[in-house]
Each structure stands twice: as C-alpha cells, then as structure tokens.
Amino acid sequence: MVRGDAGRLPGRRELLAGVGATAGLLLLGCRGEPVDVREQAAIAAGGSRGYAGPAVELSFWTGFTGGDRPPMQRLIERFNREHDNIAVRMSVTRWGDFYQKLPAAVDSESGPDVAVMHADQLATGAVHRTILPLDEVTEALGLGAGDFSETLWAAGVFRGRRYGVPLDVHPLGLYYNRGVLAGAGLGDAALPRSRRDYLAVLEHLRQRGIQGSWVSPVLFTGGLMFQSLLWQEGGQLFSEDGARAMFNSEAGVEALGFMIELIRRGYSPRDVGQDADSIAFTNNRNAFIWNGIWMINSYRAVPGLRWGVLPVPVVGAQRAVWGNAHHLVLPRQPSTGAGQRRLRASVVFLAWLSEHSLEWARAGTVPARRAARESAAFRRMTEQAIFAEQLPAVRFPPAIAGVDSVRASTLDLAVNEAVLLRAAPREALDRAAREADALLADNLKKFARAL
Incomplete structure (x- = not known):
C-alpha cells in the first residue's frame, strides 16, 4: 500500500483563503493610473522590421527549472551570437512562484521584457494589465492561425484580443x-x-x-x-x-x-x-x-x-x-525611451524564438509552428511526434x-x-x-x- x-x-479553507489573498495582491498594482497598454503594443509592433538602435539587454522570465532549461538556454545563446545589439538574459523561477512575482514586478517597473506564460494564465495577466495585447504585433509579423493551428492560435485570445504567441503545446x-x-x-x-x-x-x-x-x-x-x-x-x-x-x-x-x-x-x-x-x-x-x-x-x-x-x-x-501551451508574452513596460527601445527589441526576440520552435521541441514539447511539426526533423523525434498526433483532440483550460x-x-x-x-x-x-x-x-x- x-x-x-x-x-x-x-x-478547502486553506486554499480558499489563499485564492483571496492572491487576488488581492494582484489587484494592488491596478489601483494606480493605468498605462495605455495598446499604445505600448503599437510601439512594440515596430520591432517587426528589426531593431537597429543602441545595444539593449532584455530580461526573459520563464519557469523552465528542469530538463527544459538547457535547451532554452542554448537557444538564447544562439540568439545572442546572431544579434550584435540585443542581448537576452534568462531568469528562471518555479512556475508557482513565477505567477506570484510577475504582476508585482511589472507594477513596480522591474518586470521582464519578454516572458513565457501558460495559456490558462493569459486571461488573468490580461485583466491585471500585466501583459500587452499583441494583435498589432502579430499582424506586423504576418502571423496567423495558418502558422500554428486553429486550436493553438485561439488559445492566445481573451475577450477578442490576442495576448500570447504560442511556443509549444x-x-x-x-x-x-x-x-x-x-x-x-x-x-x-x-x-x-x-x-x-x-x-x-x-x-x-x-x-x-x-x-x-x-x-x-x-x-x-x-x-x-x-x-x-x-x-x-x-x-x-x-x-x-x-x-x-x-x-x-x-x-x-x-x-x-x-x-x-x-x-x-x-x-x-x-x-x-x-x-x-x-x-x-x-x-x-x-x-x-x-x-x-x-x-x-x-x-x-x-x-x-x-x-x-x-x-x-x-x-x-x-x-x-x-x-496546455507555453505562450510568449510582452509584459507592460515603463513609459520611457529605454522602455520603448526594449519593446521593439523584444519583438525581434519573440519572433526569432517562435521561428525556432523545432529546436525547442527537444525539451520535450510539440512545437507550435506548423512548419516545425511537419518537418522531417520533427518526425524523427518519435515520442514528440506521437504526442503531436493528438493536437486535433487537445482541449485547453478555458480563457x-x-x-x-x-x-x-x-x-x-x-x-x-x-x-x-x-x-x-x-x-x-x-x-x-x-x-x-x-x-x-x-x-x-x-x-x-x-x-
């Protein structure tokens, strides 16, 4: 036995009390003057044309604490080698702590430039204005359901707006x-x-x-x-x-x-x-x-x-x-010149990482990009390919x-x-x-x- x-x-009482405490903590950051997140999203969309400004360092937050950390670190190192004026630094926190820390850090203007969030967390991040709507960004990048799948693409939408770009399922x-x-x-x-x-x-x-x-x-x-x-x-x-x-x-x-x-x-x-x-x-x-x-x-x-x-x-x-699915998100930034530069550079990194989701599949995921899933290299990942067979049947937690x-x-x-x-x-x-x-x-x- x-x-x-x-x-x-x-x-039950322990958890019900915890829910109330968490909600109260998250809402504290929404009591001040709200930042125009759509204006920031429009600035970020400029990064679809690349970034030619002064050198910037981007903070990238994830919860990849296990065997998925080394593959992501290798991707970041490759990105940094290929981009002279953008350097990405990854900070890793366990997911349970991650979702507590992120809204508080954004509200105190010390949050990351890019982050990874699960599909079932996007709605909460959106209502707290922790993350930016990405409709203009994805339109500028030319991304749509055809690049992923209808199910994966829809999972990034809350109340008619897009808040995440799927990285994997x-x-x-x-x-x-x-x-x-x-x-x-x-x-x-x-x-x-x-x-x-x-x-x-x-x-x-x-x-x-x-x-x-x-x-x-x-x-x-x-x-x-x-x-x-x-x-x-x-x-x-x-x-x-x-x-x-x-x-x-x-x-x-x-x-x-x-x-x-x-x-x-x-x-x-x-x-x-x-x-x-x-x-x-x-x-x-x-x-x-x-x-x-x-x-x-x-x-x-x-x-x-x-x-x-x-x-x-x-x-x-x-x-x-x-x-569930990991989505790439852009947290709200300080309204400064440096913040605007990082927003544009962040879109360069977001687009690059999305395009390289095949390499990320080695962490034990199904890549979100259709081209990656349909590649011969992915089909040779036997177990991941079997999981991918289920994509039409996958149900995501509700938004x-x-x-x-x-x-x-x-x-x-x-x-x-x-x-x-x-x-x-x-x-x-x-x-x-x-x-x-x-x-x-x-x-x-x-x-x-x-x-």
Whole structure:
C-alpha cells in the first residue's frame, strides 16, 4: 500500500483563503493610473522590421527549472551570437512562484521584457494589465492561425484580443512500460486504444499480480486525467462566460467514476502518493501512466527503463485530451525611451524564438509552428511526434480570469477526495461546484471592467 498522506491536498479553507489573498495582491498594482497598454503594443509592433538602435539587454522570465532549461538556454545563446545589439538574459523561477512575482514586478517597473506564460494564465495577466495585447504585433509579423493551428492560435485570445504567441503545446499521453507488459506476456499488439482494450489489458495484468494503472489523487496526474475524461464524455469545466462550474455534470460523474473503477477493480492501489505513480512506473511496478509530454526526457534518463508512449485511450464518446501551451508574452513596460527601445527589441526576440520552435521541441514539447511539426526533423523525434498526433483532440483550460485558482481550490479537492475514496464522485463534484460558483461570481465582479 502506498501512503496516502503524500496525496493529500491542502484543506478547502486553506486554499480558499489563499485564492483571496492572491487576488488581492494582484489587484494592488491596478489601483494606480493605468498605462495605455495598446499604445505600448503599437510601439512594440515596430520591432517587426528589426531593431537597429543602441545595444539593449532584455530580461526573459520563464519557469523552465528542469530538463527544459538547457535547451532554452542554448537557444538564447544562439540568439545572442546572431544579434550584435540585443542581448537576452534568462531568469528562471518555479512556475508557482513565477505567477506570484510577475504582476508585482511589472507594477513596480522591474518586470521582464519578454516572458513565457501558460495559456490558462493569459486571461488573468490580461485583466491585471500585466501583459500587452499583441494583435498589432502579430499582424506586423504576418502571423496567423495558418502558422500554428486553429486550436493553438485561439488559445492566445481573451475577450477578442490576442495576448500570447504560442511556443509549444504539451498534452497528456499514455506512457507504457514495455518491461512490465512483456513480463505479463503482452506485446505491442495489446497496447490499448479504447476503454474496452484498456480494461482488458489491466485485468490481464491484475490476474498476474500487477496493478497496472495507478490513479493519482493530485493534479499531476489524476486531475489532468479527470479533465481529459470529462471532455471525452462531452463535458466542460466551466461555462464559457465564466459564471458557473459545469464539471459536476453527468459527464463529470462518469469521468470520475471511471477513475474510481480502476481502483475498486484492483488495477490501482487505493492511496497513491504524490509522484508515486511515476516512481512505480520507473521501478517496473506500474504498466501505464497518464502523464505529460514533459516526462519524455525524464524517462529517457532512467537506466534500463523500456518504455513507449501512445495517445491517451478513448474511454468516453469522443477523442479528447488535456493540454496546455507555453505562450510568449510582452509584459507592460515603463513609459520611457529605454522602455520603448526594449519593446521593439523584444519583438525581434519573440519572433526569432517562435521561428525556432523545432529546436525547442527537444525539451520535450510539440512545437507550435506548423512548419516545425511537419518537418522531417520533427518526425524523427518519435515520442514528440506521437504526442503531436493528438493536437486535433487537445482541449485547453478555458480563457477565464482567475479560473486556475478557482479550479485548484474546488475541483482539484473534489478529485482528491473521490480518488482517496473519502467521498462519492457526485457528492464531491457537487460540493466543489457550489464553492466554485461563489468564487466565479466574485471573479466576474472584480474583472468585468478590467479591460
């Protein structure tokens, strides 16, 4: 039995209090005289023609603290070699701290010139005027949906304006342990693509004493598995206007019920601790794990581990899989001559990095640029190419300001309680939806006139 304490999330009151504190902190920077972000965006668009001004140093903020840091550092070093009058310096902070620090730094005029943000954070950054609208920038650069995909391009839009240029997409996939499967007499022909196939393989493994698909009670990876299953069942997380939770629909109950079924049938331990599913996978005790593309390089680094990856199985009525995307953004700058020069130089860097997303794919991502995905070089990246097959089925978190905090303090707790068998799926989801509706109502009041 795996210890359950590691899989416990903070209590509801802890997280609900944290949401309020975070929102208050972020709003402090909006009480002063607002900067005309559209005027700054128009200045930045001038960088589409290049930058010929005096030498500038750009600050680039990311949350790439793991195996994705060296590939990005190599790209920056190459950019710096190719540009005499622009030098880029990357600062790295863990994502949880990154989203706390960025708005405060921008409001104090000490923020970065370019940053990376997840698609589900763009709306919050936009309502706080932390980042600039990029419609004029992308128009000047000649970028559009045809350069990426309709889904990826749309993920950068909030309230009719563009705030991000997609750099990559990182969905879930189904990793499988070849050694565990071979030990149970199974080869590639048994790899599951559907609900029926998946359950059949897991039953075969169970009869040989193997718990083959460990279900995590925390966001990584159980929460993301739930969201994928919810969309497969035709459900939604929240209403499009951000007014109410929808994850407690019949689709949500069915999705969470499937996860509970894996536990009750003995295909998963009952109390899986944080990262225990992945540790068991690398120790040849777990056959399958729903995990993100970011694990490719981690699993490659495990000596003797024999593994592969598939698109997630179609458990529900349609193909769908959770995904997120890193977007390049331009934070608001001080209204000075130096700030305006850096805005133009920042667009040079943003455009260059977008054009070189194939090299970035080596960090364990699917490149956003269509040309990169369709290249022979990318097709040789076997695992990344398999993840890319799912792009038409990828569902992104909704573009709702503050929704990430709402989900974390409501839905994530409901999944945690149900997977730990402390509450029935419907009970847990209904309670979380009521709490989410209250938080969403507060968000609508706070952010209705923010732009």
